[in-house]
Amino acid sequence: MKTERLPPLLLFQITPSGKVEIARRLGVSELVVGLTIVAGSNIFNVLLILGLCALLHPMEIERSAAARDIGAMLLASFALVPIMRTGFVISRSEGAVLLGAYV
Numbered sequence: 001m002k003t004e005r006l007p008p009l010l011l012f013q014i015t016p017s018g019k020v021e022i023a024r025r026l027g028v029s030e031l032v033v034g035l036t037i038v039a040g041s042n043i044f045n046v047l048l049i050l051g052l053c054a055l056l057h058p059m060e061i062e063r064s065a066a067a068r069d070i071g072a073m074l075l076a077s078f079a080l081v082p083i084m085r086t087g088f089v090i091s092r093s094e095g096a097v098l099l100g101a102y103v
Contacts, residue, residue, distance in 0.1 A: 076101065 023033045053059060079101065083094055090098070 020033050050059075079097075083090055086094075
């Protein structure tokens with residue numbers, strides 16, 4: 001059985017897809033990849049962009065915008081509860097509802 005050698009990590013792209021490829025080659029489960037690498041990358045990107053923008057020019061967030069965004073995030077989180085109760089399988093109808101909410 002021939003094993004595939006990993007190229008040096010520095011040669012990989014510093015993108016979520018590059019990190020996912022490293023994790024797959026190392027045998028890390030897709031669940032762990034999704035919960036850590038991809039989600040962590042999204043959180044990092046948001047914090048990096050907001051942090052850099054605030055360093056360049058302080059930002060003021062309107063209370064109405066914050067209330068709207070927090071409400072939308074809470075609503076989206078609660079909308080995922082039925083999906084979790086059905087064995088973490090997203091049916092076509094649930095997928096349609098999620099897509100409709102996105103659009």
